[in-house]
Amino acid sequence: MSTAQRARNQAQPTPAGLDSNRGPSESVPQKRTARRVSGILVLTAALAALALLSIAVGSRAMGLPEVWDGLTDRASDAYPVVTELRVPRTILGLAAGAALGLAGALMQAMTRNPLADPGLLGVNTGAAVAVVTASYFIGSFGFAGTISFAFLGAAIAAVACYLIAGASSATPARLALAGAAVTAAGFAYVSAVQLMDAATLDQMRFWSVGSLVNAHVAPMLPVVLLIGVASVIGVLLARPLNALALGDATATGLGVDPRVLRVAGIVVITVLAGTATAVCGPIVFVGLVVPHVVRAFTGPDQNWVLPYSALTGAAFLVAADVLGRVIARPGEVQVGIVCAVFGGPFFLYLVSRRKVARL
Amino acid sequence: MTASPLSVQDATIGYGRVAISEHLNVDIPEGEFTVILGPNACGKSTLLKALARMLKPSDGRVLLDGKDIHSQPTRAVARRLGLLPQAPIAPDGITVADLVARGRYPHQGILRQWSPEDEQVVAEAMAATDITELAARGVDELSGGQRQRVWIAMVLAQQTPLLLLDEPTTYLDITHQIEVLDLCAKLHREGRTLVAVLHDLNQAARYATHLIAMRDGAVVAEGPPAEIVTAETVHKVFDLPCRIIDDPESGTPLVIPSARARDGENSPSARARDEESSPSARARDLV
Numbered sequence: 293m294s295t296a297q298r299a300r301n302q303a304q305p306t307p308a309g310l311d312s313n314r315g316p317s318e319s320v321p322q323k324r325t326a327r328r329v330s331g332i333l334v335l336t337a338a339l340a341a342l343a344l345l346s347i348a349v350g351s352r353a354m355g356l357p358e359v360w361d362g363l364t365d366r367a368s369d370a371y372p373v374v375t376e377l378r379v380p381r382t383i384l385g386l387a388a389g390a391a392l393g394l395a396g397a398l399m400q401a402m403t404r405n406p407l408a409d410p411g412l413l414g415v416n417t418g419a420a421v422a423v424v425t426a427s428y429f430i431g432s433f434g435f436a437g438t439i440s441f442a443f444l445g446a447a448i449a450a451v452a453c454y455l456i457a458g459a460s461s462a463t464p465a466r467l468a469l470a471g472a473a474v475t476a477a478g479f480a481y482v483s484a485v486q487l488m489d490a491a492t493l494d495q496m497r498f499w500s501v502g503s504l505v506n507a508h509v510a511p512m513l514p515v516v517l518l519i520g521v522a523s524v525i526g527v528l529l530a531r532p533l534n535a536l537a538l539g540d541a542t543a544t545g546l547g548v549d550p551r552v553l554r555v556a557g558i559v560v561i562t563v564l565a566g567t568a569t570a571v572c573g574p575i576v577f578v579g580l581v582v583p584h585v586v587r588a589f590t591g592p593d594q595n596w597v598l599p600y601s602a603l604t605g606a607a608f609l610v611a612a613d614v615l616g617r618v619i620a621r622p623g624e625v626q627v628g629i630v631c632a633v634f635g636g637p638f639f640l641y642l643v644s645r646r647k648v649a650r651l
Numbered sequence: 652m653t654a655s656p657l658s659v660q661d662a663t664i665g666y667g668r669v670a671i672s673e674h675l676n677v678d679i680p681e682g683e684f685t686v687i688l689g690p691n692a693c694g695k696s697t698l699l700k701a702l703a704r705m706l707k708p709s710d711g712r713v714l715l716d717g718k719d720i721h722s723q724p725t726r727a728v729a730r731r732l733g734l735l736p737q738a739p740i741a742p743d744g745i746t747v748a749d750l751v752a753r754g755r756y757p758h759q760g761i762l763r764q765w766s767p768e769d770e771q772v773v774a775e776a777m778a779a780t781d782i783t784e785l786a787a788r789g790v791d792e793l794s795g796g797q798r799q800r801v802w803i804a805m806v807l808a809q810q811t812p813l814l815l816l817d818e819p820t821t822y823l824d825i826t827h828q829i830e831v832l833d834l835c836a837k838l839h840r841e842g843r844t845l846v847a848v849l850h851d852l853n854q855a856a857r858y859a860t861h862l863i864a865m866r867d868g869a870v871v872a873e874g875p876p877a878e879i880v881t882a883e884t885v886h887k888v889f890d891l892p893c894r895i896i897d898d899p900e901s902g903t904p905l906v907i908p909s910a911r912a913r914d915g916e917n918s919p920s921a922r923a924r925d926e927e928s929s930p931s932a933r934a935r936d937l938v
Contacts, residue, residue, distance in 0.1 A: 404740070528761065535756050538805075541736030541817075544705050546809065547729030547757040592742035593749060 328596050331589060335603045339386070342610045346382040347374060350617050381507040383516065385610040385627070388504070388568040389578060391519045393605015394526050395564040396579025397586065397598050401533040402557040403464040409580040410565035412471035413558065416574040417478030418449020419566065424485045424496060431491070435509050439570045446566030449474055454558055460551045463540075467554075502575030502628025504613050510571050522563040523602060529557060530594040537592065575628045577635025578605050584642055656681050656813060656844060657702055657732070662711030664694075664701045670709070671697040672868035679813075684839040685846045686859035690889050694868040695848050696737070696817060702846065703734045703815050729757035733811035735802055737818050741790040747801050748786040751776055754808030776807035780834060796827030803834060814838065816847040820854070832858045852889075856880045857903045864888045880904035 348359045354370060362374025395410040403412075411417070422445025423438055430437075454462060457470035486493040532553050535543040540550045565579065582605045583597065590596040609627065612634065616625040655678040665671045671694040679685055679702070687695040700706040701713055704720045713720045720728060733754075741750060754776065755769045777783045780800040785793065790801060799819065806814060816835065820828040828851070836858055839845050849855045855862060856876040864872040864879065866888050872879040885893050885906055892909040899905075 531756060531759065534753055537740065537742045538750075538753060539736060539738065539740040541703075541705060541734065542739045544725070545703060545729065545732075545734030545736065545806070545815075546754070547724075547726035549725050587744075591749075592745050 324591070328590055328600075332599070332603070335600070335607065339603060339607050339610075342607055342614065343382050343386060346385060346610050346614050347378045349614055350378055352622075377508050380510070380512055381504050381613070382610065383512065384507040384510060384571065385504050385613050386606045387516050387519045388572050388575070389606035389609025390523060390602040391564040391568040391605070392575060392578040392609065393582040393586075394523055394598060394602040395561045395568075396605070397583040397594075397601035398526055398529065398533070398557055398561050398564075399579065400583050401537065401594055401597070402554060402561075403467055404537065405464055405468055406584070407580070408468065409576075410561055410569075411475065411574070411576065411579070412468060413561060413565070414449030414453045414471050414474035414478065415446040415562060415565045416569055416576075417475045417482070418445040418447070418452075419443070419569045420482045420496075420574065421445050421449070421478045424482050427491070427496065428485050428489055435506055436511060439510070442570035443566050446569055447562050449478065450558055450562040450566070454555075462551075462554060501626045502569075502573040502631065503626035504572055505624075505626070506571070515567055515571055518563055518567045522560050522567075525556075526560045526564065527598045527602070529553070529560065530598050533557075533594045533598075537594070573628060575609070575631055577631050577639060578608055581635045581639050581642070582608055584639070654681055655679055656716055657846075658714050659698070659701060659708075660712050660714060662701065662708035662713060664697055664706055664708050666697075666706075670868075674711070675869070677702075677863060677870060679844065679846055680861055681844055682842065683844060683861040684835065684859050685844075685861040685863060686855040687846065687848045687863045687865060688850070688852065688855050688888075689865035689871075693865040693888075695863075695865050697868075698863075698865065699815055699817050699846065699848050703732065704728060705734075726757045729809065729811070731811055732813045732815065733806040733809040735806045735814070735816045735819060737821065739802055741798070743791065745790050746786070747782060747788050747790055747793070747804075748773065748777070750790055750801055751782075751804045751808050754805040757809060772810060773808050776804040779807060779838075780804040794827075795823050796830055799823060799827065799831055800834065803831070807838070812842075813844045814846070816845065818848050818850065820849065820851070828854065852880070852885070852906045853898070856905070857898060857901050876903055880906065 347363070348354070348356065350373065352373060354362070354373075358368075358370050359374055361368040362370030363379075365371060392410065396408075399408045399410050399412065400406055402408075405412075419442035422441040425445075426437070426441040453467065453470045453474050456473065457463075457466040462470075482496075486496060532543075532548045535546045535548040536550060536553055538546075543550050543553075568575070583601045586597055586600040586604055590600050609631070612630040613627040616627050616630040619625060657679040659675050659677040662675050663670050663673045664675060675694075675698070677698065687698060689695050697706065701708060704713065704725070707721055715723065715728060715731060751773050752765075752769070755765075755772065758769065759765070774783070777786060780803050782797065782800050782804055785797060785801070790798060793801065803816075803819070819831050819835070823831065832854055835845055835847065839860070847859075849859075859876055862872070862874065862876050862879055863870055864884060871888050872884045880895060881904075882893055882895050885891055885895075891906075894907045894909065895904050896907060897903075897905065
């Protein structure tokens with residue numbers, strides 16, 4: 293035995309003894325809380341790094357000094373690309389990713405269905421139906437028009453799902469069925485209109501694959517404000533959702549009205565997912581996969597699941613967008629496609645590796 | 652009119668348009684261990700749901716501390732009245748301590764987060780239900796009996812003077828049934844008012860201090876077990892011919908179902924039935 297080892301062995305009894313005295317009831321939750329807190333810090337740092345990467349990297353290759361000029365010097369060649377294109381795009385990526393991750397986590401918590409995602413509330417389909425209908429009847433309209441119609445459609449679809457599921461008597465199972473029905477009907481309608489009208493198909497093609505390329509023409513302030521306010525309210529729902537996780541009856545006993553909570557949840561999810569979908573088009577798998585990965589790390593406490601899902605969603609979407617700009621230079625792959633290509637198989641892997649967490 | 656902390660007054664309770672109970676009147680006596688019993692579909696769980704404000708009477712009222720329970724903020728009610736439903740759901744991967752801690756919900760607010768008092772109450776609830784050693788374990792690893800004690804601890808952490816338990820012994824084997832009922836009796840001795848729905852007549856007779864027997868949505872008999880557990884009442888409520896003897900362990904009434912005529916022609920009760928030609932025996936003869 294080396295001297296160093298002997299010294300360690302002599303030094304150890306005191307802390308080890310203290311540890312065993314504290315018992316599992318105190319040290320385990322404390323250790324887990326420490327892990328969750330440090331996870332938030334790591335995640336925030338990763339988010340900052342990804343945001344910088346998203347500003348520095350694009351289909352047009354630039355050196356770091358050039359990027360810096362692009363941020364600070366209005367007269368530089370790089371300014372229009374960096375400050376007017378990449379910065380808004382990064383902000384939109386962060387906001388939309390956080391919105392989708394949080395909306396997915398809320399949807400899964402609210403319906404106690406681990407396979408739920410905001411799309412199940414008919415948000416994506418509703419937006420598509422509205423955009424298609426507007427293109428067919430009005431013809432061409434600007435991006436602001438698309439956003440407005442899409443948001444309206446998402447909201448109407450969410451309300452329709454809620455009403456079809458029985459309004460205040462809606463149960464998780466009925467919500468899921470209503471969402472599936474609305475989605476199927478909406479999809480059929482969208483396909484039919486697109487087949488009938490080539491011009492609509494053309495306009496839709498840009499929107500129906502999720503992408504961040506329109507960030508520079510998007511009304512950034514309202515988008516960020518809507519998502520920001522809805523996110524704060526969403527995270528505040530953590531504790532009643534923790535009660536709801538124990539079943540509707542237990543939640544009632546604890547002083548949560550499940551009907552009121554569901555209405556609040558649907559409103560928040562609709563604003564989050566509706567805004568993201570309206571600006572970016574439907575981006576799938578973020579809302580479904582992110583909360584799964586998060587729960588595997590944090591456990592079932594919504595106080596952690598919700599903020600983690602927002603941060604992880606933002607990181608995931610920005611990373612996917614950066615990747616999409618790099619892999620097909622000088623062109624780019626839309627972020628919706630990157631998310632589906634990576635999210636799909638990853639989700640299959642998750643489901644096959646560990647049983648899907650029951651909620 | 653009474654000191655009853657929880658009562659149902661002239662209430663019509665049901666699901667949708669189907670009324671299970673009409674013009675029901677029930678007073679839950681303070682400080683008693685009340686057990687509601689009756690045959691399947693007699694309305695006992697429906698009554699418990701109405702008492703727990705999960706069902707709103709379409710007519711009449713449920714009063715908590717003299718005020719309509721539905722006019723009070725649900726979180727305020729949750730500080731007076733705890734509920735253990737029949738099939739609560741444990742989220743995957745939740746630990747015992749975390750589940751018990753969720754019972755503190757009605758005592759917390761946006762500005763009032765987790766406090767040392769919460770910590771203390773949760774520790775006491777786990778000690779009272781003898782699950783302190785399980786604190787760090789996952790709820791899904793536990794046996795049925797342990798899990799039921801964890802749920803009771805969660806309701807105890809709610810710190811309510813009133814506890815409602817919907818069939819707390821269902822799905823448990825006999826040992827764990829007795830364990831849970833002993834725990835309920837202890838909670839009652841400590842001063843809480845308990846209301847439970849039970850299926851087992853003899854367990855009800857042994858543990859309850861107040862019985863409410865229901866049939867077809869109405870209260871048939873009400874009172875201390877020693878007074879109302881009679882062959883006549885049991886027959887009226889359950890259609891079950893029986894004899895009542897003293898439970899040799901507890902001295903409470905013990906219901907012994909009569910042997911059926913086919914395989915017990917010579918049993919004393921069968922003979923007694925023939926001699927007396929009781930209404931039930933006559934009814935059976937007609938069928």
